[in-house]
Amino acid sequence: xxxVLLGPPGCGKGTQAKKIxxxxxLAHVSTGDLLRKAVAEKTELGLKAKEYMDKGKLGxxxxxxxIVKPGLSDDVxxxxxxxNLNQAVMLKNFFSPDVVLNINVxxxxxxxxxxxxxxxxCGAVYHTEYNPPKKEGICDKCNxxxxxxxxxKEEVVVKRIETYKKETKPLIDYYKKQRILKTIxxxxxxxxxxxxxxxxxxxxxxxxxx
Ligand code: ADP
Ligand code: ADP
Ligand code: ZN
Numbered sequence: 001x002x003x004v005l006l007g008p009p010g011c012g013k014g015t016q017a018k019k020i021x022x023x024x025x026l027a028h029v030s031t032g033d034l035l036r037k038a039v040a041e042k043t044e045l046g047l048k049a050k051e052y053m054d055k056g057k058l059g060x061x062x063x064x065x066x067i068v069k070p071g072l073s074d075d076v077x078x079x080x081x082x083x084n085l086n087q088a089v090m091l092k093n094f095f096s097p098d099v100v101l102n103i104n105v106x107x108x109x110x111x112x113x114x115x116x117x118x119x120x121x122c123g124a125v126y127h128t129e130y131n132p133p134k135k136e137g138i139c140d141k142c143n144x145x146x147x148x149x150x151x152x153k154e155e156v157v158v159k160r161i162e163t164y165k166k167e168t169k170p171l172i173d174y175y176k177k178q179r180i181l182k183t184i185x186x187x188x189x190x191x192x193x194x195x196x197x198x199x200x201x202x203x204x205x206x207x208x209x210x
Contacts, residue, residue, distance in 0.1 A: 001026060001201070002095065003077040006171055007103035008164040009157070010113035011186045012193055014125055016103065017079040019194050024201065029071035031064055031080040033123065036149075038067070053151055056159030058167060061086050069094075084167040088174055100175040101197060103186035107161060114157045118146040131190060 001024060005013045014030060021028040035053065038046030045063060052059040061084070068081045072095050082088040105113075116128040120139040126132060126146060133140050151160065175181040182200050186193055 001075060001099075002097045003201075004082070004097040004100045004175075005077060005079045005103065006100055006168070006175070006181075007186060008105060008107070008110055008168070009160045010110040010117070011103040011105040012113075012190065013079045013103060015131075015190055016101075016194060016197060017077050020197060020201070021077055023198070025075065027071065027073060027076045029068060029076055029078050029081070031068055031078075031083075034067045034071075035059065035064070054156065056151060056156045056163055058083055058163060061090065065090055082171065085170055085174060088171055097175075097180060099200070100171075100181045101200070102172055102175070102181055102183045103193070104183050105186040109187060110161055111154065111157055114152050114160075115154055117149065117152050119149055120144055120146050 003020065003026065005017055007013055014032070017028050017030065020026065035046070035049045039050045039053070040046070045067065048063060049059045058064075064081065064083075065087065068078070072078075078097070082091050113127065113130070116130070118126045118128060118133075118137070120126075120142065121144055122139060122142040124139050124141050126139075133146065137146050138144070139146055150156070172181065172183075184193060184196050184200070188196070
């Protein structure tokens with residue numbers, strides 16, 4: 001099963017991708033995570049990507065394609081790619097999604113989701129109010145101290161939402177035309193959003209072997 005997750009920053013792509021990948025045994029490929037790893041390792045790619053990320057803009061298509069390519073397989077969930085029409089067209093040459101899950105969240109909710117997000121180096125993601133760790137500021141899974149992403153500060157958050165509206169939103173129509181788009185109400189709780197996604201994925205059209 002090849003899944004693409006689509007939706008604005010903060011809609012819950014990463015949160016749901018982890019749950020889907022666990023339940024359906026799919027690899028989780030997050031371009032955001034891969035780029036942040038490159039930034040932390042200060043690779044050439046990472047240094048280039050950081051300039052765009054700090055401004056709330058998308059990194060160059062070719063650069064992001066190169067980091068996503070090795071992760072493409074028949075059992076994968078793509079979280080954060082494609083993010084514009086050009087990337088979708090480039091992707092089509094070697095990867096055709098079975099289903100595109102479009103997580104729809106009211107724009108006024110997104111700012112609160114993103115500014116309250118707390119992340120761990122281990123990949124775990126929390127929210128100060130909606131999904132707090134057991135001990136404040138400390139990861140449940142690995143006991144490390146949580147941090148706030150630079151681009152989760154309010155000024156950058158607003159820019160990222162603008163970037164989404166301009167560049168990513170057109171992908172909704174693009175995949176609708178291909179009849180593989182399923183829209184999910186992402187305003188619900190993490191648990192209820194996941195239920196809705198599972199209902200869609202359990203429809204055997206998308207899981208021919210299960
Ligand atoms: P994305 O990957 O789309 O940017 P995340 O999965 O990181 O989004 O979620 C953004 C923030 O919102 C995180 O702090 C996460 O814990 C929280 N969150 C995710 N889904 C929900 C939800 N359905 N309800 C409330 N908070 C959520
Ligand atoms: P979110 O889902 O919360 O918007 P991500 O972690 O997916 O955040 O992405 C963080 C940043 O990484 C983006 O703002 C952008 O600069 C860069 N990025 C991630 N995916 C892509 C992509 N497909 N193309 C270009 N830039 C990307
Ligand atoms: Zn951790």
